Structures are given as structure tokens and as C-alpha cells.
Amino acid sequence: MRIQLLRSFVALTLLFANSISSASPVGLSTNSAATGSYNSPSAKTLVFSAIPDQDEANLQERFDKVAVYLQAQLGIEVRYIPVKSYSAAVTAFRNNQVQLAWFGGLSGVQARRLVPGSQAIAQGTEDPFFSSYIIAHSSTAIEPSDNLPTAIKGKTFTFGSKGSTSGRLMPEHFIRENLGDTPDQLFSKVGYSGDHSRTIALVQSGAYEVGAVNYKVWDQQLAAGEIDSDKVKVIWRTPSYPDYQWTVRGDVNDSWGEDFQARLTEALLAMDDPDLLASFPRSGFIAADNELYQPILDTAISVGIIDADK
Amino acid sequence: MPLSAPNKTSSPAPQSISSAINTSAGALRTISFWFAICALLCLLLVDIDISTTDPWAEMGLMTAGALSPLVWSWPTLLSSLANTFAFALQGVTVAAIVGFALALGYRFTLVRAFCAFIRSIHELFWALLFIQVAGLSSLTGLLAIAIPYAGTLAKIYGELFEEVDPAPSNNLPRGKSRPLSEFFYSVLPLAWHSMATYTSYRFECAIRSSAILGFVGLPTLGFHLETALSDGHYSQAAAFFYALLLMIGTLRLWLHKSLLPIYLVAVFYYLPPQATISWQLLVRFVTEDIVPAPLRGQALLSGETMSNVVQWINLLWQQQIWPGLLNTVLLGQISLVFTGLLALALLPLNSSLFIQRRWKRGIGDSVLILLRTLPETLLAFIGLLILGPSMLPAILALGIHNGAIIGHLLGRYTEELNLRADASRGVTLYFYEVLPRIYRQFLAFLFYRWEVILRETAILGILGIATLGFYIDSAFETFRFDVALLLILVSAALNISVDQFARYLRQRLQLKTVPESL
Numbered sequence: 001m002r003i004q005l006l007r008s009f010v011a012l013t014l015l016f017a018n019s020i021s022s023a024s025p026v027g028l029s030t031n032s033a034a035t036g037s038y039n040s041p042s043a044k045t046l047v048f049s050a051i052p053d054q055d056e057a058n059l060q061e062r063f064d065k066v067a068v069y070l071q072a073q074l075g076i077e078v079r080y081i082p083v084k085s086y087s088a089a090v091t092a093f094r095n096n097q098v099q100l101a102w103f104g105g106l107s108g109v110q111a112r113r114l115v116p117g118s119q120a121i122a123q124g125t126e127d128p129f130f131s132s133y134i135i136a137h138s139s140t141a142i143e144p145s146d147n148l149p150t151a152i153k154g155k156t157f158t159f160g161s162k163g164s165t166s167g168r169l170m171p172e173h174f175i176r177e178n179l180g181d182t183p184d185q186l187f188s189k190v191g192y193s194g195d196h197s198r199t200i201a202l203v204q205s206g207a208y209e210v211g212a213v214n215y216k217v218w219d220q221q222l223a224a225g226e227i228d229s230d231k232v233k234v235i236w237r238t239p240s241y242p243d244y245q246w247t248v249r250g251d252v253n254d255s256w257g258e259d260f261q262a263r264l265t266e267a268l269l270a271m272d273d274p275d276l277l278a279s280f281p282r283s284g285f286i287a288a289d290n291e292l293y294q295p296i297l298d299t300a301i302s303v304g305i306i307d308a309d310k
Numbered sequence: 311m312p313l314s315a316p317n318k319t320s321s322p323a324p325q326s327i328s329s330a331i332n333t334s335a336g337a338l339r340t341i342s343f344w345f346a347i348c349a350l351l352c353l354l355l356v357d358i359d360i361s362t363t364d365p366w367a368e369m370g371l372m373t374a375g376a377l378s379p380l381v382w383s384w385p386t387l388l389s390s391l392a393n394t395f396a397f398a399l400q401g402v403t404v405a406a407i408v409g410f411a412l413a414l415g416y417r418f419t420l421v422r423a424f425c426a427f428i429r430s431i432h433e434l435f436w437a438l439l440f441i442q443v444a445g446l447s448s449l450t451g452l453l454a455i456a457i458p459y460a461g462t463l464a465k466i467y468g469e470l471f472e473e474v475d476p477a478p479s480n481n482l483p484r485g486k487s488r489p490l491s492e493f494f495y496s497v498l499p500l501a502w503h504s505m506a507t508y509t510s511y512r513f514e515c516a517i518r519s520s521a522i523l524g525f526v527g528l529p530t531l532g533f534h535l536e537t538a539l540s541d542g543h544y545s546q547a548a549a550f551f552y553a554l555l556l557m558i559g560t561l562r563l564w565l566h567k568s569l570l571p572i573y574l575v576a577v578f579y580y581l582p583p584q585a586t587i588s589w590q591l592l593v594r595f596v597t598e599d600i601v602p603a604p605l606r607g608q609a610l611l612s613g614e615t616m617s618n619v620v621q622w623i624n625l626l627w628q629q630q631i632w633p634g635l636l637n638t639v640l641l642g643q644i645s646l647v648f649t650g651l652l653a654l655a656l657l658p659l660n661s662s663l664f665i666q667r668r669w670k671r672g673i674g675d676s677v678l679i680l681l682r683t684l685p686e687t688l689l690a691f692i693g694l695l696i697l698g699p700s701m702l703p704a705i706l707a708l709g710i711h712n713g714a715i716i717g718h719l720l721g722r723y724t725e726e727l728n729l730r731a732d733a734s735r736g737v738t739l740y741f742y743e744v745l746p747r748i749y750r751q752f753l754a755f756l757f758y759r760w761e762v763i764l765r766e767t768a769i770l771g772i773l774g775i776a777t778l779g780f781y782i783d784s785a786f787e788t789f790r791f792d793v794a795l796l797l798i799l800v801s802a803a804l805n806i807s808v809d810q811f812a813r814y815l816r817q818r819l820q821l822k823t824v825p826e827s828l
Binding site: 096114206305 | 357361362363364365367368382441442445446524525526527533534536537538540541542543546588591603694695698699700773774783784786787788789790
């Protein structure tokens with residue numbers, strides 16, 4: 001019995017030793033070629049990643065299509081690797097394990113500060129005017145309003161991920177601006193749910209009375225019928241701010257040729273297949289630059305997430 | 311009052327028994343009393359309000375998911391299962407070798423402090439540190455398990471060596487002192503069995519740790535489990551969780567000593583520890599990232615720099631270190647006592663003294679495996695849904711997880727008690743015979759878990775409880791590795807103090823690590 005189990009285990013082990021490079025999420029592999037392309041920047045594969053802001057299970061599927069598109073457009077090998085957190089995406093970018101990334105506003109600013117010379121090159125059509133919703137459980141009886149309702153004071157409150165622009169940074173900024181105090185002072189309890197879907201689930205269950213969420217994730221889940229409007233609703237929409245963008249390392253031209261960054265930008269801007277765009281989800285891409293995100297940097301410094309330069 | 315029950319019964323008996331035994335039972339009673347009082351006082355200081363309104367919709371989805379596990383990709387499931395096993399086995403193997411070497415010098419305070427230091431850092435934080443220089447590589451996974459486990463195994467081995475029966479070694483002919491031969495012939499053989507038992511138990515823990523490493527991106531079961539949970543795909547989450555449960559539940563069937571070499575070769579062939587470590591990254595990490603911000607690029611000895619550093623530490627102390635320490639200690643203390651109570655309540659589940667039928671005990675065993683395998687973050691999330699945000703879900707999560715672990719160990723330990731033929735049964739047996747006889751062992755296990763509980767308070771950020779680990783996580787999230795390192799050093803100092811205190815108690819109460827030596 002044991003021997004048989006062992007045999008099948010060894011067989012499985014050997015089987016997957018060969019297939020792991022495609023099956024494993026981060027490309028950990030015994031296959032030196034695959035490992036090389038993941039770990040070393042000198043290999044000629046462009047590796048990109050994206051922050052896991054929602055629907056993580058399908059990230060691989062969604063972004064593999066984008067990889068295929070970029071590969072066809074650029075004529076080089078392009079691979080997507082999924083990561084588990086916003087900071088992991090930034091770290092991979094910083095360590096040159098990925099050369100291109102679909103960042104949020106804050107993670108992009110952090111990444112570009114850590115990698116001098118890197119550039120924001122494209123953003124979604126919606127991203128110059130992104131916003132967050134403040135949502136509340138029905139038991140709070142807080143009604144939607146044009147101004148941030150002061151009735152949220154003293155409630156329990158959850159942000160999304162600690163490093164999220166729309167789930168943490170900007171809501172915190174607007175709450176401080178409108179109510180004149182820090183979240184710790186204003187709310188009876190402050191939690192960090194980890195991501196937007198979870199924020200919605202926690203406020204819908206009443207575990208937290210109020211929360212902050214990415215407006216696109218909310219709209220999408222509402223349309224999909226995953227939200228019970230009797231239990232949770234939007235009580236305020238923040239003013240708009242710039243959010244997601246494609247950021248590329250400054251040294252890509254050294255690896256793939258003089259005009260590579262320009263060609264990459266062009267390929268991103270030319271993406272018009274609705275199926276591809278749904279991965280983000282955006283209606284299209286427009287040009288972007290680092291300057292656009294100065295307000296995010298300023299906010300991050302004022303909220304204390306980033307230290308000001310000396 | 312339930313808290314005092316174990317204390318009352320721990321006294322083995324009437325006055326007729328020799329005073330020596332009475333005194334030591336009294337000490338056990340006193341220490342249990344103070345721990346319970348401490349926890350009750352802590353309870354007064356923390357927030358344990360229940361505040362939720364409507365958890366049932368989400369709970370319904372979770373239940374439905376648990377009942378209808380769905381494997382969306384077999385290759386993914388199997389490869390993450392294999393990765394989980396590989397990291398765990400490699401990690402424990404390396405940890406056992408390094409831990410053994412460290413245990414040889416365990417009588418030196420410095421070595422003990424070093425071991426307490428490396429095991430005080432949660433696996434996830436070790437992984438986050440290595441990711442900065444070695445990326446998401448197989449080497450990162452191996453080291454993240456091997457390092458803290460080496461610290462733990464060194465402690466266990468070291469204490470086992472201290473506790474072996476000194477008679478054989480005392481009877482060696484005096485004269486030529488050959489410490490090495492003495493150790494190998496009169497100490498190691500006596501400790502060997504316990505070492506093997508404990509190491510194989512740690513392997514189960516390592517599988518859980520390995521799975522949890524997926525939370526930060528290594529390709530183990532936790533990667534997909536966490537993803538599915540945060541997306542609310544409970545059927546998929548259930549499939550990954552059951553796979554983990556199955557692996558842990560069947561360990562005894564397939565992880566046999568004689569097969570170990572084969573497994574070892576297989577896992578090192580399958581997932582060779584490797585990483586392209588860039589010196590540039592390493593140098594940057596050591597000379598820049600972890601250097602306190604006010605020191606970077608400054609003249610070290612200038613007065614201004616020093617005052618900036620003092621200010622930096624002062625601010626951190628006020629905003630993070632002090633509240634972090636306070637919350638960690640409060641949560642740890644309450645959870646420790648709750649863990650103890652739960653362990654005592656759960657131990658009959660897998661003890662043949664209380665459940666005679668094999669199949670019934672099988673069920674009890676499965677319940678314990680289930681409870682200790684559920685990741686604490688999941689328990690905390692469920693607790694948060696039902697009870698709202700407070701320290702209560704954290705206490706429950708830590709207590710259930712650790713209580714099931716100690717309950718399991720105690721249950722196994724009761725198997726070694728020899729009862730008289732006319733021993734009582736059921737409740738009477740439990741309170742008047744088993745509990746008094748295992749109480750020392752119980753305290754020994756509990757003191758071991760103490761530092762583990764403190765370390766695990768780190769991963770409950772969803773509850774917004776600002777423990778040291780919460781701030782360490784925030785520091786990693788904002789790329790302030792200098793702050794992360796400082797906080798890690800503080801939590802290591804806390805851990806070393808707790809370890810020293812537990813060691814003092816253990817010696818004072820003559821608690822033994824080894825079941826056989828009791």
C-alpha cells in the first residue's frame with residue numbers, strides 16, 4: 001500500500017517537475033531556461049505584472065491574453081507573472097524581475113521613486129478621473145449625500161489594502177480634508193480588509209459599518225448582481241484623482257533597442273480589442289507621464305505613506 | 311468559574327502525601343492562578359465588543375462553498391500541493407541539521423538568544439525579507455521555513471539534551487574527558503526518540519507554514535487559497551483547503567521513516583533551492599534599505615544626525631513600538647489562557663482513555679486536525695463576520711488554532727499513562743487522575759506555544775489590531791525596511807524575554823519536555 005502510494009507520488013512529482021514552469025504561478029521551476037527568464041534581466045523576455053486589485057483568480061487568464069497581444073506587436077517574447085500584493089508588484093519591478101507593470105496610482109509612484117528613470121507611459125481612458133466610493137451598511141441609516149456625511153464619525157471603518165490608492169490613500173486623504181482629523185481619531189475602529197471585494201463583503205455583512213472602495217469594482221459587482229442594495233449602499237463619491245497606469249523601467253531600451261519604449265507605448269495605446277480591454281477593465285488607453293501623478297505623490301507624503309525627500 | 315477548575319484539580323491529593331509533592335502542586339496552582347488573573351485583567355483593558363448585524367449571507371456562501379468544493383485546475387492544485395510538500399520537507403531537513411548544531415551549544419545564553427531571535431520572526435516576514443534580495447525563488451521558500459524552524463528545533467533538542475537521565479554520563483569512567491564521545495554515547499541515544507517524535511510533529515507544522523507562504527506569493531496551496539478566499543470563491547477555496555487537510559491527515563500513512571531518503575531526493579530534484587541573487591540588490595538592501603532613514607548618506611557622528619536618529623526612534627516609539635508592544639502582550643496573554651482552556655477541553659477527543667472506539671477517536675482526531683489546519687486568517691475573517699471587529703475574533707482564532715495543537719499533543723500523551731485496572735471513568739477519571747498527572751506536561755506545552763502565539767498576532771491585520779506584526783506588515787507595504795527591521799528587533803527582544811521567563815518557570819516548576827522522562 002505504502003509502496004504504491006509512494007510510486008504514484010514519485011510519478012506525479014516527476015510529471016509536474018516538467019510541467020511546473022507553466023503550471024506554477026510565479027514560474028518557479030527546475031527548468032533553468034524558465035528560471036533564467038524570471039530571475040535575470042539579461043534574458044530577452046519582457047516580463048510584466050499587475051497589481052492584484054480584484055478577481056485575482058482570473059488574473060493569469062486575463063493578462064496572458066495581453067502578453068500574447070504584446071508579443072505579436074513587439075516581436076519579442078512577453079510573459080506575465082501574477083503577484084499576491086501591491087508591494088510584491090513594486091518589489092518585482094524594483095528588482096528588475098518585471099520590466100513593465102500595470103500599477104495603481106500609489107504603487108506606480110512608489111515604484112518610480114524606487115527605480116529612477118522609470119516612466120509612466122499609458123493610462124486607461126478612465127484613469128485621469130478615477131474615484132472612490134464611501135459605502136455604508138443600512139443599519140447606520142446614513143443617506144447618500146454630495147458632501148461626506150459627518151455621521152460616519154464614530155462608526156467602524158475598513159479600508160482595502162494598505163497600499164491601495166482607491167481603497168486607502170485617496171479615501172483617507174478626502175476624509176482628513178473633509179472631517180479634519182485622522183481615521184484613527186474619527187472612527188471607533190479602523191481595519192484593512194485586504195482588497196475591494198472583501199471590503200464590500202465586510203460592510204454588507206455589517207462587520208464594518210462604513211468602508212472605502214474602488215468605484216469600478218463596486219460598479220462591476222453591482223452590475224453582476226453580487227451586491228445586496230438593501231444592506232449596503234454608496235453614501236459619497238470622492239472627487240476625482242489620477243489612478244492606474246502602465247509604468248516601464250528606464251533601462252528597457254538597453255535590452256530591446258533604441259526605440260523600444262516608444263514602440264511599447266504605441267502598442268499599449270493601440271490596444272482596442274474589447275476582450276483585451278476588459279482585462280483591466282478600461283475602455284481604452286491614453287498617453288501618460290510621471291507629472292500626472294504628482295498629486296498622488298503629494299497626497300501620499302501628506303498622509304505619511306511616503307517620506308518627503310530631504 | 312471555569313478558569314480555576316484545572317487549578318483546583320491539579321492538586322493530586324489529600325494532605326497525607328509527602329510535603330514535597332504538595333509544594334510542587336502548590337506552585338503549579340499558584341502559577342496557573344496568576345496566569346488566569348493576568349488574562350482576566352488584560353480582558354478588562356481590551357476591546358471585546360460584539361457589534362455585527364448581518365453575517366448570515368456571507369456565512370451562507372461560505373457554507374455552500376465548503377459543501378461544494380470545486381477544483382478549477384487539477385495541474386494547479388497538484389503542483390501547489392507538491393510545492394507545499396517540497397518546501398516543508400526541505401525546510402525541516404535543513405532546520406534539523408542546523409538546529410542540531412545549535413543545540414550542542416544551547417547552554418550558552420548567546421546561542422539561546424540567537425535561537426530565540428531567529429524563531430521570533432514569522433515565516434512570512436522571513437519570506438518578505440528574502441524576497442527583497444532573492445526574489446520569489448525556491449531559495450526564499452526554503453530559507454523562510456528553515457531559519458525559524460532551526461531556532462525552534464535547536465530549543466527543543468537543546469532542552470532534551472539537558473533533560474536526559476544523567477546517570478549513564480555520570481557513570482562514565484573519570485579521567486580522560488572526551489565530551490564528544492560522551493555526548494554521542496550517553497546523551498544522544500537517550501534523547502533520540504523524543505527528537506525524532508518532535509521533529510516529525512514539526513514537519514506537520516512546516517506543511518502549514520509552507521502553505522501560508524503562498525500568502526506572499528510563493529506557489530504553495532496558500533497562494534490559491536488566499537486568492538479564492540479574498541475573491542469570495544468559496545468552492546475553489548474549499549478544494550485547496552481540503553487538499554491541505556488531506557495531506558496533513560494522511561501523513562502517518564505515507565511519511566514513513568524508511569521512505570524519507572526517497573522523498574528527500576525527490577523534493578530536491580523537483581524544486582532545487584535556487585535564486586539568482588544579484589549582489590547589487592544585496593548591497594543596496596544592506597547599505598541602504600535597512601539603514602535608518604535619518605542616517606542614510608549622512609555623516610555618522612555629527613550632532614545633527616544623532617538628534618535626527620533620536621527623533622526618528624522617539625516618533626516610532628510613540629506611534630508604533632509602544633502601542634504595538636502593548637497590544638501584542640495583551641492579545642498574547644489572553645489568547646494564551648484561552649488556548650490552555652481549550653486544549654484541556656479538546657484533549658479527550660483523541661485519547662483512548664476517554665474514547666475507546668477506534669472510529670470514534672478517528673472522528674475526534676479529524677476534528678482536531680481540522681481546527682489546527684484552518685489558517686488563523688480565515689478563522690479571524692469568520693470571527694470578524696460574526697462578531698464584528700474587536701480583539702475577540704483574534705483571541706478566538708489564536709485560541710482555536712493553538713488549543714487544537716496542544717489538545718492533540720496532550721491527547722497523544724495521555725496514551726502513555728498507565729492506569730490501574732480499577733481506574734475511574736469519564737469525568738471522574740479526567741479530573742481526578744488524568745488532569746493532575748498531565749498538568750506539568752500541559753504547562754510545558756503551553757509555555758512553548760507562548761512565543762508562537764505572540765508571533766502569530768502579526769497576521770491578523772484584517773481586524774485592525776495594531777500589534778507589532780501589524781506595523782511590521784505596514785512597514786513592508788510602504789517599503790520602509792529600516793522601520794520593519796527595527797520593529798522586528800523589538801519583537802525579537804520581546805520574544806527573548808518571554809523565552810527566558812518561560813525557561814525560568816519551567817525550571818522552577820520542574821516541567822519536563824520529554825513525556826518519557828516524567
